[in-house]
Amino acid sequence: MIYLDYAATTPVYSEIIKNIPALLERYNFNPSALYSPGVKTREALGDARRQLAFYLNVAPENIIFTSSATEAANMVFKGLNYKSANKILLSNLEHKSVVESAESASMLGAETVYIKHHREGMEFDDIRPFIDENVRICSIMLVNNETGAVNQLEKLTYEIKNYSEDILIFTDIVQGFGKMPVNLENVDFASISGHKLGSMKGVGCLYVQKPEMLKPLIVGGGQEFGLRSGTENVVAVLTLKQALEITAKLYEENREHLKKLKEKLIDFCNKMHFHINSPENSVDYIVNFSTGMLPSEVLINHLSSKGIYVSAASACTKGGVSRVLKNMGYSDGIAATALRISLHPYVKQEDIDKLIYEIEWACENLVL
């Protein structure tokens, strides 16, 4: 099996899988309980929170564990008060979890305003024309999940806050967390997903600078500082902590390796005259290109039959194509034949060779 869809999910690391039975046995108690095993479970949860906070250089009290990054985004956009200002500024290339939760805030009186910008990412000049006293929050994703384009988060957030301190900033750091440095100094909210790092599915977290700004979506026992009630999934959180440790180390040690893999893919795309959809500044572990001749699904199915697993963000039926690529200004033909290869330090040069061989074969034999 050659897995090249790490942006969709990173399979749980084997060392984590091995550790899960022991974690389940040791932390099989309610972390709110007063007796010893409960307290030990609470302690483990606190350690995980502190470690995540340390990595992000924030306070542990600002880390709220959730079921996913989608939940974290929903907590923000549906938990804010829009009485004094009701505009939500966001890029039209944001992940669906952000777009949909921002859109659903319309029932609270919010209004979404989409910012168009060039393919390399957002600039403050793209945002500035939309800023007025009605802007409540601005969303800036760190790494685009389809193209790997990187926004200059630190620079942008500084510029926005410098212009108006009243504007809150949300950032989806799912595709960058653990894999590149993230500075949350001027960020009010950030969403994180565990399974993208190789933890169990069903765990994520929200960084929130001022928890009192949010009205909780889920109420009950008051867990997670009252922002997210429900007994905590401690074992899943511990796998997130471990996945972060593994990811940070692997990506740090393999920057050159990932760069070479990307270069190999880009060279191949150029040789085949494929259209490269990932901008120059994209991360090394996401490469998006369009063959221009084979519908994405045909290529994905063919590669799947050869044990190579990749994805595309497009749906070729009924004319459905990647929203992100369309919003980037690409044609239906580009969007409907796109392929996203997402890499990991475990991917070998030979894996890319096999991928290249099969794509070449498909382009020669499967084009109708």
Add this chain to the structure above:
Amino acid sequence: MKRCLLVSVGELILKGKNRSSFENILIKKIKETVKRAGSYEFKRYRARYAVIAKTDDANFQELVARLRNIFGIAVIFQGYIVSRDMDSIKESVLKVAKKHSTFKIRSKRHDKSYAIKSFELNREIGDFVLSEVPGVRVDVHNPEQVINIEIFEDSAVVFTEAAKGVGGLPYGTAGRVVSLFSGGIDSPVASWMMMKRGCEIIPVHFHTPPYTGEGSLLKVKDLIKHLTTFAGKPIISYFVNFTAIQLAIKKCVPDKYVTIVSRRFMGRIAEEIARTEKAKGVISGESLAQVASQTLENMLCVDEVFSLVVLRPLVGFDKGEIIQKARYIGTYDISIRKEIDCCHLFVPKRPETKANIESVCNAEKGVFEMLGSDWKYDYSIEYIS
């Protein structure tokens, strides 16, 4: 007093000398279903079959849900088997009578020696219900509830309707047929309708990897799995890899004939599978003029490759009716599930609507030349349960 369900057969009653063979299959099916659901005993009451609970905690709701999917059952009643004295009958009537509704008592003496005549029983029990059950009213023409009382030699049975069955004839009693099974809305409905007429189906699905993906296959399997709840047994299914043939057709045949020629090749393969499986017919989900390829002329061209009987149970239905049926059967939500595939790449832009056999035969000559006279296809067989 014993709780029971009574199963009433539908048109089996109309059968003549071979009724018992149909009945035996149905009884076997009911017994198998009952056995899976829990601890029950089985007894025949004239034209009805009683399923009697052996324990107090019997889950009749689940049993009704299972029985109502068996072809051949018209109505399922629930009630009590009691001794023939009036007190016992009244006690059970109170258990089945619905509050705040209109009702009617329908009594029948299978044992004519029973002292109270049917009309007297109707009157006495009717008066009793009126006095004991709040908010009820008699309506002999269109009652919300009919309370049936039947007197047998050794007991009385008091029952009311619990659910309508699907009707039809017991599965498998009409022989075997292959079904051209696409995974859309129509073919599962067509299959179900022939299952209802007693046919045992053998779905044949054509897929064209990599132009279709594994998700589409999963959808087809889920649809067949749903139909097994009506079959009451695993359904043997064929999955034919049609890619090589489809590509040859795409290459050799004028665009407007691609659909007809594809269907003719699918027909030939289905016919071969039918012979292997000793099936006597082929089910197609076509509805006349639903799409450009489903005209009388085109159907005639496709039928030319079959020597078996072609069954088109949906031919006179419009799309709305088929959707309504699919919802009733429970296949609609599976059929509309979005599974990404690219088989639209093989759909002609302007399909021929009035093809004639001669020109279609001419058009497919090139395909035979390309595939060779001993053309073959890959397939897999699965027992879906």
